[in-house]
Amino acid sequence: MHELSLVKSIIDLLADHAEKNGWHRVSRVTLRIGRMRQVIPDVMKFSFSVAAEGTALEGAELEIIELPLAGRCRACGYAWEEELFSCPKCGSSDSEITHGMELDIDSVEVEDQDAPKDKHSPICNGGR
């Protein structure tokens, strides 16, 4: 259930980027999410589609790159890419998680502001 608040943060953050950089529309958002973050991709996508309505991200496709858990033993240096919390080689539990905690916006695809359709639009109406 924390997906919705994550999605709200993503939309706030990117809507801010969109406004500052004049992005017309965001068509795709790519996230990198580690396994340990306990995020359910389908719930995330659904929450995103609902929460993006009425923003520059409305209709954008959400792509989630899931990153597996990876760890490294501080005692013997052995590294693994499995859901393990102690070293399979020397048995030490003094290990660190090297991947699996990511929760990042990797990139976006944007369409830039359309050229003004109305040639009389007040791009510059000074001097009157």
Added chain:
Amino acid sequence: MPRRISIRQSVMAADEKIANRLRRDLKDRGILMVNLIGSPGAGKTTLLESTLAGTDLRSAVIEGDIATSRDAERIARTGTQAVQINTHGGCHLEAHLVEKALEELALDKVDIVFIENVGNLVCPAEFDLGEDYKVAVCSLPEGPDKPLKYPHLFCEAGAVLLTKIDLNKHIPFDRELFWGDVSRLNPNAKKIEISATAGDGMQEWKALLSRWLGEKR
């Protein structure tokens, strides 16, 4: 034509900024903040009531619940100032909510701020509230298999408290499995067995809080 733009920014950036600011502010004021996380019914409020009774440490409590102010009322009866945050369906607290709650507390004469998070073993582990330590509260009747089923919380916790150990005379509990899994997930977590009603482990828990406070000052 769409163009691709690299963002490479944490989803939590905005909230993490608030959390880091809170941690800095509290450090300047010499206040320790502890975030208690556990299932509904794990005994978090009872643990707090016992912790607040008979301690020299001056405390304040932020209570997080989906609804009602029952927990804040229980804490207020101990004579400790308490603020209730109602998340209205939200399954966890976030730093901006804690920031507002802190503004409502008189912190001039406070040593420790306890946050009792919304009862849940999953989502609260994900959110930095600006605390110095997360504390996992797991009660004996929940069963010994919880650490591996909810690894993130136990990985993040500065201490793991096994509560309601007085119930062990009625309910079997595989301590070796429980503490073995906790140690594998997080060898650095302080491990304490507690009965908040009978008093077991309470001295050790209070001593840990004093140590953490001393390290912060």
